[in-house]
Amino acid sequence: MSQPVFTNTIKEYDTLINELTTQININKPENVVQFCFDFFLSRLPNESKGIDQEYVGIHPSDTEIQTSVFETKQPYFPTKEQLEHEEKEEEGEEEDNELYNLPQFKTHIQNRRISVSAESMQPKKLKSFHPEIPKSKVEQAMIRDSLSAHFLFKTIEEEQREQVIGIMQQKTFPEGARVIEQGAAGDYFYIVSSGTLDCLVDGQKVLSYERGGSFGELALMYNAPRAATLVATSPAVLWALDRISFRSVIMESNATKRSMHESFLREVPLFKSMETAEIHKIADALEPVRFEDGQVVLKQDDPGDNFYLIEEGKAVFYKTAPDGSQQKNLHY
Ligand SMILES: Nc1ncnc2c1ncn2[C@@H]1O[C@@H]2COP(=O)(O)O[C@H]2[C@H]1O
Numbered sequence: 001m002s003q004p005v006f007t008n009t010i011k012e013y014d015t016l017i018n019e020l021t022t023q024i025n026i027n028k029p030e031n032v033v034q035f036c037f038d039f040f041l042s043r044l045p046n047e048s049k050g051i052d053q054e055y056v057g058i059h060p061s062d063t064e065i066q067t068s069v070f071e072t073k074q075p076y077f078p079t080k081e082q083l084e085h086e087e088k089e090e091e092g093e094e095e096d097n098e099l100y101n102l103p104q105f106k107t108h109i110q111n112r113r114i115s116v117s118a119e120s121m122q123p124k125k126l127k128s129f130h131p132e133i134p135k136s137k138v139e140q141a142m143i144r145d146s147l148s149a150h151f152l153f154k155t156i157e158e159e160q161r162e163q164v165i166g167i168m169q170q171k172t173f174p175e176g177a178r179v180i181e182q183g184a185a186g187d188y189f190y191i192v193s194s195g196t197l198d199c200l201v202d203g204q205k206v207l208s209y210e211r212g213g214s215f216g217e218l219a220l221m222y223n224a225p226r227a228a229t230l231v232a233t234s235p236a237v238l239w240a241l242d243r244i245s246f247r248s249v250i251m252e253s254n255a256t257k258r259s260m261h262e263s264f265l266r267e268v269p270l271f272k273s274m275e276t277a278e279i280h281k282i283a284d285a286l287e288p289v290r291f292e293d294g295q296v297v298l299k300q301d302d303p304g305d306n307f308y309l310i311e312e313g314k315a316v317f318y319k320t321a322p323d324g325s326q327q328k329n330l331h332y
Pocket residue numbers: 180186199201206207214215216217218219220225226227228229
C-alpha cells in the first residue's frame with residue numbers, strides 16, 4: 001500500500017524543523033524570527049533545483065517568495081562541523097562582532113523598526129561561496145561606475161567593490177516580466193546591463209531605468225517588503241547581487257566606517273562627553289569629503305549646511321574686515 005502523501009509531508013516537516021533547531025542551537029541568533037525566515041528562504045532554492053536560473057515565466061505573485069525561482073545560491077547556514085572548521089581557520093584573527101551587532105534602521109516603508117539581523121557572511125568569503133562570473137571589461141566598467149555612484153556602495157573599499165563586480169550574476173527577463181513585485185520579499189539588488197524597466201508604486205509609474213541604473217536595495221537593507229514593482233519594458237539583461245552578499249558588504253562597510261570614525265570622534269573635545277550611542281549616530285552619518293590644496297571649503301555668509309571635522313590636513317580661516325580685506329583668523 002502506498003504511503004499517504006501527508007506522512008511524507010510530516011516527515012519532511014520534521015526533518016526541516018529538526019534542522020532548523022540544530023541551526024538555531026549552533027548560531028544562537030539574536031533575532032529568532034528573522035533567522036527562521038532566512039532559514040526557510042534558504043531552503044526554497046532546493047525546491048527549484050533543475051529549474052533554469054533565468055526567468056521561467058512564473059509571475060512573482062504566484063509565490064510568496066518568488067525569489068526561489070531565480071535563486072541559484074543558498075544563504076549560508078553552516079553545519080556544526082563547518083563552523084568548527086572555520087573557527088580553526090580563523091584562529092588568531094580578530095572576530096568582527098560589529099557584523100552581528102548592527103544598528104537598527106528605521107524604514108520609511110512601514111514606519112517600523114526592523115533589525116538588520118545577523119544574516120551575513122564575512123566579505124572576505126564572498127568569493128569562496130560565489131564563483132566569479134566572467135564579464136567583459138566593458139560590463140565590469142559599467143558595474144563599477146554604477147556602484148561608485150550609488151549612495152550605499154560608493155564608500156566601500158575598492159577590493160570589496162571588485163569582489164562584488166566579480167560575483168554579480170546575469171539574469172535575463174523578457175519584455176513585460178515583473179522583475180520585482182511590490183510587497184514581495186527581497187532577493188537581489190540589480191544593475192541594468194541592457195533594456196529598460198519601469199518602476200511602479202501602487203501601480204503608478206514613478207521612474208524608469210536603463211543601462212547603468214540600479215534598484216532593489218531598500219528591501220535588502222531594511223529587511224522590508226519590496227517598496228515598488230519593476231517591470232521590464234523591453235527585453236532586459238540585469239546583473240544581480242544576492243541578498244546575503246549585499247548585506248555582508250554593506251554591513252561590513254558600515255561597521256568599518258563606524259569604528260574608524262568613532263575613534264576619531266573620541267579625540268574631538270566637543271564630543272568627549274557624549275554617550276556612545278550618540279557618538280555612533282554621528283560616526284554613521286559622517287561622510288569623507290576631499291579638498292585640494294587651496295580649495296575653498298566654505299565662505300563667510302554662506303548658509304551653513306554642513307559641519308566639518310578635519311580628519312587629515314590643515315585649514316586656514318579668513319575673516320573679511322570692514323575694509324573688505326581678508327584677515328587670517330585661525331589656523332587648524
Ligand atoms: N519612489 C520609489 N519608491 C520605492 N522604491 C523605489 C522608488 N523609486 C525607485 N525605487 C526602487 O524600486 C525598488 C523596489 O524594490 P526595493 O524596495 O528593494 O528597492 C526599491 C528602489 O530601489
